[in-house]
Amino acid sequence: MANLMHCMPPDLFEFGDNGAIRLLRPILAADWERPLVYMRRIRQLHCQVPMPAAVSALFTSFPGDAGSLLPKLTSLRWRDSWRGGESPSIQMLLSPKLTSLSISAPLPNAMLSAIPRTCPTLKDLDVYFLDIVYGVDRSALSTCLRDLHSLESVQIVVPDLAALEHLGQLPGLESLTARLPDDLSLRLVAPLRFIALRSLALRSNIEPVTDFFQRCSGVPLENIVIELDLSPTAAAIDRLHTALREGCSHTSLLSLDISIQDDDLPATGDAYTINVQSFRILFCFVNITSIRITSCVGFSIDDQGLKEVVLIWPQIRELRLSLTPWYTDLQLRPKLSLRCLSILAEHCRALTDLEIMLDATVVPEPDPNLGNPPMTSPALCVARYISAIFPSVSKLTTYRTDCDNDDPDELEVHAEAIAHHRLWMEVAEQLPILTAIRNEERLWAQVELGTQ
Incomplete structure (x- = not known):
């Protein structure tokens, strides 16, 4: 916005060395003559915090009969933290040409309803932090989502089942990042189709995530990222893996990442230890090239178990059996020895990234040659x-x-x-x-x- 303000008369704003902008006099309609010419050239706009009061005055003074402030804008990132007074309306930046919109700011319900009406061909929508940070009327957000039919990429906290079912029916939706609220029950939801979905990131506890995949069938996902709030038991992980097997295409999946955000160690170790059986459930995904599974208490997988895994996935490029928190390794005795490295080298010629816990106290005899x-x-x-x-x-x-x-x-x-x-x-x-x-x-x- 500073570049736009520099197009206005030189006696209107004072620009400080530290980036501060001060309004020197009231903004007149005539002050907009020159900027209007250049505003038609702007295609992308990123409004970052904090924004000076002078910018708010600039928005307020925009001529009402001039249409959209930036009529050819295609991408807008709205990040503000307005202090004192009202924040300027995002509505004057919306236009039918807008295809990418990211909002992380307080937003009135009226503005949510204006988005599909003003931007009917919107393809990329990110309102994830609109709920996480600022809170939002989920009913208004659901209505907004259900009125958008051209979406290809969405980042949201799922407001309700109706919005989720609508997203599942969109023919062009290829990427979805979503948090599933704990109070959102998926047990009665209709089957989720997601016929074009290629990339999916889900954040929640393991039960809602498992329910989500149990409502899917043959989704052609290539990349799956699952971030779990709490450490699950091994039995819960097996149920999740089974739901993945039943809900996703067995040939399209290339990357699977299941991580845990919980920093507290579970009280009972054995019930949380992941074994090779958990991996066997995933063997149906024959084309996987990257897999990361996280555990809070480690993996009960020895050299032979790892060999079974790599024989199924010889094309693997990235293999990460991660521990979280990082200090978990001090409480475990790893079952993988240095010998497993020779197994990986023999069967996984494309391997470039490896994260495992090793017992290196015994060094196998080297090749005599x-x-x-x-x-x-x-x-x-x-x-x-x-x-x-x-x-x-x-x-x-x-x-x-x-x-x-x-x-x-x-x-x-x-x-x-x-x-x-x-x-x-x-x-x-x-x-x-x-x-x-x-x-x-x-x-x-x-x-x-x-x-x-």
Whole structure:
């Protein structure tokens, strides 16, 4: 908006070095003559907090017979935090050409009803934080959604079943990010079609998410992200996986990410431990290339269990068996050994990202054909084994990589985790050296072959 204000007479605004804008006199209708020419060129507008009072005065003074403030605007992000007085109306920015609208600000119900009436061809709508941060009349939001028929991407807190059923019937909806409220019962909802949906992100407790997928059938999803508020039991995870199997296309799904936002550890560990049976339920998704499953208490999967997983998905590129909170690993004894890395290297040639919990206390015997001398350093032994399996490995991190591991308070609380982190960083320091040695050995081997 500052660029627009610079088009107005120079005696109208004072622009400070710190970005402050001060109105020097009342805005007259004649002041708009020059800006109106340039306003027709604006296609995108991002209104960010905080906005000065001078901008509010600018909105108020806009000539009522001039139509939309920005008649060719196609994309609008409305982020404001107006302090004192009324916020300027978003309605003067709406136009039939608007196809992308994102709102995170208090909004009267009348403005919600104006959106479908003024922007009938709206394709992208983000009103997620309209509910999360500011609250909204869910009945008015539902009416707004049900009057929009060209939507391709939506980010919302689902207001009611009628809105959800409407979204499920849209022929062009390809992306949906939604929070399912705890008081929204899906048990009586009609089957959800979502015939064009490719990307889905759901946030809620596990029961509403499971109910959602149980109402679906053959949805052609490619990417699924599920963010759970509370840590679920293993039995609840199995029910969710079963609902995914029954509700989604088995051939289209490429990426599955199930994370947990809960920072509190469950009281009972065994009931929350994910085992290989949970993965077997997902084996029907034959084309998956990225999978991330999060647990608060770990995974009961050993080397053979992991082998069963990778034999089903040899095309996997990203495999993450994540722990949350990050300090969970201190209370667990991992069942995966270093030997599982050779299984992954053998069967998953496309693997680029790996996150697992390893027991590296025992280093398997290296391949006798590698031509490396015996090592005495434990870190060097582990690095040598990893380098032999993944010769191009470029990065090794732990849960403590981005923490201040020299801070006295951190050392007092997380001493064991920091000790583990430093051991792995010793391994990481050796990897580039071993990679360089292997590259040099290959070059010498090529030279020797060339001289024969």
